[in-house]
Amino acid sequence: xxxxxxxxxxxxxxxxxxxxxxxxxxxxxxxxxxxxxxxxxxxxxxxxxxxxxxxxxxxxxxxxxxxxxxxxxxxxxxxxxxxxxxxxxxxxxxxxxxxxxxxxxxxxxxxxxxxxxxxxxxxxxxxxxxxxxxxxxxxxxxxxxxxxxxxxxxxxxxxxxxxxxxxxxxxxxxxxxxxxxxxxxxxxxxxxxxxxxxxxxxxxxxxxxxxxxxxxxxxxxxxxxxxxxxxxxxxxxxxxxxxxxxxxxxxxxxxxxxxxxxxxxxxxxxxxxxxxxxxxxxxxxx
Amino acid sequence: xxxxxxxxxxxxxxxxxxxxxxxxxxxxxxxxxxxxxxxxxxxxxxxxxxxxxxxxxxxxxxxxxxxxxxxxxxxxxxxxxxxxxxxxxxxxxxxxxxxxxxxxxxxxxxxxxxxxxxxxxxxxxxxxxxxxxxxxxxxxxxxxxxxxxxxxxxxxxxxxxxxxxxxxxxxxxxxxxxxxxxxxxxxxxxxxxxxxxxxxxxxxxxxxxxxxxxxxxxxxxxxxxxxxxxxxxxxxxxxxxxxxxxxxxxxxxxxxxxxxxxxxxx
Ligand SMILES: Nc1ncnc2c1ncn2[C@@H]1O[C@H](COP(=O)(O)OP(=O)(O)OP(=O)(O)O)[C@@H](O)[C@H]1O
Ligand SMILES: [Mg+2]
Numbered sequence: 001x002x003x004x005x006x007x008x009x010x011x012x013x014x015x016x017x018x019x020x021x022x023x024x025x026x027x028x029x030x031x032x033x034x035x036x037x038x039x040x041x042x043x044x045x046x047x048x049x050x051x052x053x054x055x056x057x058x059x060x061x062x063x064x065x066x067x068x069x070x071x072x073x074x075x076x077x078x079x080x081x082x083x084x085x086x087x088x089x090x091x092x093x094x095x096x097x098x099x100x101x102x103x104x105x106x107x108x109x110x111x112x113x114x115x116x117x118x119x120x121x122x123x124x125x126x127x128x129x130x131x132x133x134x135x136x137x138x139x140x141x142x143x144x145x146x147x148x149x150x151x152x153x154x155x156x157x158x159x160x161x162x163x164x165x166x167x168x169x170x171x172x173x174x175x176x177x178x179x180x181x182x183x184x185x186x187x188x189x190x191x192x193x194x195x196x197x198x199x200x201x202x203x204x205x206x207x208x209x210x211x212x213x214x215x216x217x218x219x220x221x222x223x224x225x226x227x228x229x230x231x232x233x234x235x236x237x238x239x240x241x242x243x244x245x246x247x248x249x250x251x252x253x254x255x256x257x258x259x260x261x262x263x264x265x266x267x268x269x270x271x272x273x274x275x276x277x278x279x280x281x282x283x284x285x286x
Numbered sequence: 287x288x289x290x291x292x293x294x295x296x297x298x299x300x301x302x303x304x305x306x307x308x309x310x311x312x313x314x315x316x317x318x319x320x321x322x323x324x325x326x327x328x329x330x331x332x333x334x335x336x337x338x339x340x341x342x343x344x345x346x347x348x349x350x351x352x353x354x355x356x357x358x359x360x361x362x363x364x365x366x367x368x369x370x371x372x373x374x375x376x377x378x379x380x381x382x383x384x385x386x387x388x389x390x391x392x393x394x395x396x397x398x399x400x401x402x403x404x405x406x407x408x409x410x411x412x413x414x415x416x417x418x419x420x421x422x423x424x425x426x427x428x429x430x431x432x433x434x435x436x437x438x439x440x441x442x443x444x445x446x447x448x449x450x451x452x453x454x455x456x457x458x459x460x461x462x463x464x465x466x467x468x469x470x471x472x473x474x475x476x477x478x479x480x481x482x483x484x485x486x487x488x489x490x491x492x493x494x495x496x497x498x499x500x501x502x503x504x505x506x507x508x509x510x511x512x513x514x515x516x517x518x519x520x521x522x523x524x525x526x527x528x529x530x531x532x533x534x535x536x537x538x539x540x541x542x543x544x545x546x547x548x549x550x551x552x
Contacts, residue, residue: 015350017297056466079472087470095467097492107489111472142496156471 002196003030003053003164007062010048010220014060022048023220026062030198032163035190037211037228038200041242044217046200047090050166053198054085067163083112086162090169092153093146101127101144101152102137108160119159126159127152129189131181147178154182158189164196165189171206183210204246208232208267216243229265248272296418301346302531303416308425310532311413314539318409321543322402326550331401337542338405347415355411356404363403370396419451424526427517441517449505457498464493 008026013019022045030036040046051057052064055071055078064071066085071078089095098104105126109119127137130151136144141152154170170186171179187210190197201207207214207228214231216224218241224231232238235245235253245267252266252275262279266272298304303311318338325334342352356363376391417425427444434440465475468489475486 017299017348051466054470056469079474082470082472087467089463089467089470092467094497095464095489095493097489107468107473108471111474160471 001067002032003028003067004065005029005052005062006064008049008052008059008064009061010045010052010057011060012048021220023052026222028215028222028225030196032196033194034196035210035212036196036198037207037214038198038217039202039204039207039214039243040217040223042202045220046217047168049217050087050168050198050200053164053166054082054087056087079111083108083160084162085164085166086157086160088154088157088165088167088170090172092156092170093141093149096141096149096153096156099140100138101132101141104141104152105155105159108156112160122159122161123155126155129158130155130185147174147182150174150178151182162195164198166198166200168200169202170199171201171203179206186210204232204244205248205268208246208249216241228267232267233265295414297347297351297415298418299346299416301344301416303341303345303412305531306416306535307526307528307532308417308421309429309526309528310535311417312422312425312429314535315409315413317539317543319406321546322405322409324550325402325546330546330549331398333542333546334405335401338408341412342408345412345416347412351415352408352411356407359403359407363400366403367396367400370399420448421524421526423448423451424522428526441520445517453498453501456501457494460497461490461494465490 005026005028008023008028009021010023011019011021022043026049038046038050048057052059052071053066055066055076059072066081069076069081071081096104098107102123105123106119109122114122124134127133132148132151132155136148141149144152150170154167157165167186171182174182183206186197186199189195190210199207199211211228214224214226214228215222216231216238223241224234224237232245232249235249238245248269249267252262252264252272255262256264260279262275266275321334325331342349371388371392372386374389374392374395376389378387379390379393380388382388414422423444426447427440430438430440430443465473469475473486473489475483475490477483478486
């Protein structure tokens with residue numbers, strides 16, 4: 001049934017000299033099964049927006065309807081909403097608290113009131129999804145590496161089997177290999193399940209590679225919203241907002257400008273490589 | 287919830303009070319407190335209220351900020367008011383069915399106490415709204431300095447205080463973030479019996495303590511790597527100065543409190 005946002009507005013610390021308008025006039029429709037990349041410069045309101053989607057923040061103005069229920073509704077079952085819309089915060093490893101990895105991941109499903117067996121099944125599944133095997137289950141989460149901690153925290157949300165998964169900068173602060181791995185796992189998860197995924201990121205490369213639709217936020221407003229090709233087609237506008245298109249896309253554009261017949265809508269290294277190899281081959285054969 | 291506690295928040299504005307030496311403001315507040323607790327008689331109260339109002343206007347802090355600072359304490363003000371109203375012996379002016387006596391003396395005392403409490407809160411708020419935590423602790427350090435001769439670690443105390451004050455907002459922010467993150471996993475902080483609620487706090491307190499220790503560790507390393515060696519030989523970026531304004535403030539305050547005490551005891 002998806003998510004509908006109408007005229008959402010949010011002001012932090014209203015009425016004090018520190019008040020900041022962090023969201024205004026947000027209208028948005030997200031269908032079930034979409035993979036949405038949410039980008040925007042620092043402070044553009046991304047984190048504020050996604051906290052509205054599971055009812056952690058209530059609309060000050062406007063409304064949000066998630067799976068047919070308004071979060072403003074007094075009878076809205078917030079617990080149910082939060083298990084349907086899983087939210088992984090920025091730096092989620094800071095919220096680990098249990099003695100063992102297993103127990104920490106089990107926190108969510110236990111709060112859902114599931115049986116012991118069901119909890120076990122879900123925890124095992126979630127930890128496998130993020131690439132952690134049984135040998136890790138009884139370790140203390142605090143003796144893991146940063147990347148492993150991050151994965152445990154993500155598993156903690158996955159174990160609730162949300163219909164919608166929202167990740168706030170899941171790859172921030174990780175080394176390139178872990179980055180790659182986490183993003184690949186998210187992509188695989190999306191393809192294997194019927195989840196809706198919303199990925200918040202600063203990295204154009206990451207978003208270009210795995211999202212189908214991109215929403216660009218600028219100063220609390222939605223500035224662009226469309227398919228990857230449409231959004232990255234407007235490089236100038238992105239640059240004016242302090243964002244950029246993926247490097248590869250700049251390369252492709254530069255090649256095109258020099259008269260090389262290459263498809264302009266290439267945003268990933270793999271595709272660019274394939275296209276260039278093909279061109280080289282054609283050239284050699286000619 | 288946590289954000290509603292505005293008492294103790296500095297507002298960076300530009301007013302004579304903001305420019306004043308923090309020592310003047312601290313000592314001034316102490317004098318005012320003495321005044322608030324000794325004041326008697328309608329002239330005395332009128333003087334104290336007028337002076338507090340004057341200071342509030344002088345501070346250029348919006349009035350609604352003071353009102354907001356009072357809000358969490360309304361309950362205490364009303365509660366002590368009711369206690370005074372009904373439990374003070376004297377001429378009964380009203381009796382209800384449950385043999386609660388409302389007395390004339392009680393009514394007077396209730397009003398007086400309410401005024402004192404409100405003045406107390408407002409005048410402390412003036413100090414914290416107009417003085418940044420750094421200059422506040424600087425002021426306290428300077429005021430305590432004479433006591434270093436008898437072994438009081440003035441600088442260390444002040445440093446501890448500024449670090450603690452500095453990290454209050456950070457901790458509040460962190461608490462909010464962690465509590466949100468756990469709520470996103472279905473944690474429920476608001477329902478159940480006392481034991482259940484206490485247990486529900488574990489997922490919040492553990493990460494909070496861990497991050498507090500981590501921060502403390504990082505701060506210690508950062509301070510040492512910038513050669514922090516305690517107070518001796520340290521100079522200040524913004525030295526505090528006692529100016530003419532402070533002298534006049536002192537004169538006015540001392541005379542005011544002098545009058546208040548005179549009104550009471552003479
Ligand atoms: N708890 C808060 N209290 C007050 N202001 C806040 C709070 N959280 C965010 N803000 C302000 O709201 C605005 C939007 O913040 P938000 O965290 O949503 O941005 P963001 O797009 O997630 O940024 P980043 O990419 O840095 O994570 C910012 O100007 C920020 O200063
Ligand atoms: Mg953010």
